[in-house]
Amino acid sequence: MNEDLLRSLTPSVLTILVRRGADFAAAEDAVQEALVEAVRVWPAGMPRDPKGWLVTVAWRKFLDATRADTARRRREDRFDEEPAPGPAPAVDDTLQLYFLCAHPALTPSSAVALTLRAVGGLTTRQIARAYLVPEATMAQRISRAKRTVSGVRFDRPGDVATVLRVLYLVFNEGYSGDVDLAAEAIRLTRRLFAAIDHPEVAGLLALMLLHHARRAARTAPDGSLVPLAEQDRGRWDTTSIAEGIGILQAALARDRLGEFQAQAAVAALHADAPTAEETDWVQIVEWYDELVRLTDSPVVRLNRAVAVGEADGPRAGLAALAELDDSLPRHTAVAAYLHERDGDLARAARLYAEAAHKAPDLAERDHLTRCAARLNTRLRG
């Protein structure tokens, strides 16, 4: 498809313009215009060299914009009309773009928007729809982000961890409009994985693939959430699982453990179990111990309490839970679940209702409300 090709070419075209001396913000605008032009012109006849075509058109758009901007007229003198083609970079030349778009000076939402546009080649309208904000707002968010990074040197390596956090956010948050953000996050992470040798990039890609594999089973036809234990495992995507596990094993073998590899290991153990009952909870607890060591995150400790409840029984889970701050998000939901497993249905029902009241998202609230209703119906017997 033309659109896929266009979007896969976007970051290298942009990088070439920047390497030729265009400033990042203007180059990014010019590339968007070239993409629009391509969508208009290509159906009538594909250019033989699509990337070369895009570079030529984008460069012309950039020169036009620079020329039109009389206040910046002097800048024009710095550019030749037809620059000599630069040396073709041997490696994927989009890596710098990932670093720039995830620059620590950007807020998370700006970094996400800029990454989706400059690296992902999405239009402002597509990004605005994916995050349910007006297009004008998203346009401003993106141009503000571009201004923020305008002084950043393009050739400096950045911190891979910041890029991974942005990609994780794209995968994990956002609404599915006409763009599949989860699939987009996987595409961008896969590309990063090809461009840089880093076990945590592998870890994140594996994590995404393993979760994405369960997507069809995660929601019932009515849109409600299906908990992991109740999912129809026959609907899990085994190709994705096999790929995720393969990538994870290769990364783990290098013995440079990180947060995403450990999270992926938990997901892999779930993916490996033919039934919920056969889940290796003991090993999952061990991975959560690693995660606690790596991140010291209270959310991880909460997930660990759930795993302990499965491995050693609900009483052990409740004991682990008792050590945690009860104001943590989902603390009440976990307590409800463990009390239900422990047979204290009245208490569980009350806690489920309380957890529903505090739930941060609609699907979870509905799920918890149903749990409370199910127990209350049984209790009325």
Next chain:
Amino acid sequence: MAKYLLLKHYRGAPTPPNDVPMDQWTPEEISAHIQYMNDFAARLEKTGEFVDGQALAPEGTWVRYDGEGRPPVTDGPFAETKDLIAGWMVIDVDSHERAVELAGELSAAPGAGGKPIHEWLELRPFLTAPPTITE
């Protein structure tokens, strides 16, 4: 990345420090107030945080289903309604702290005497889409 509703009440919010009914202000003070709200919305659009802003008429109608084949029953408006919503703004921000900061700024809109009304705004988070990664 979280959306918040900033809810403005005609009635039902705690009494603000600068509590003079709007019809007792000077016309210039009213213009200044409206200008402040418009400028605030325009500024949020520039920062990429604006989603929506709407004002509501104070008087509404209560409506309910009245059974198969019958027209809905209407009632009201009820003069005694305690909680009356005047309008809202929806913002999309990176943190709860940022939402509080913006609500504070909006509440500083000028009122009688050109001084901030210190109006109480109700800040409510939207329920989000469920995260993909759950365990």
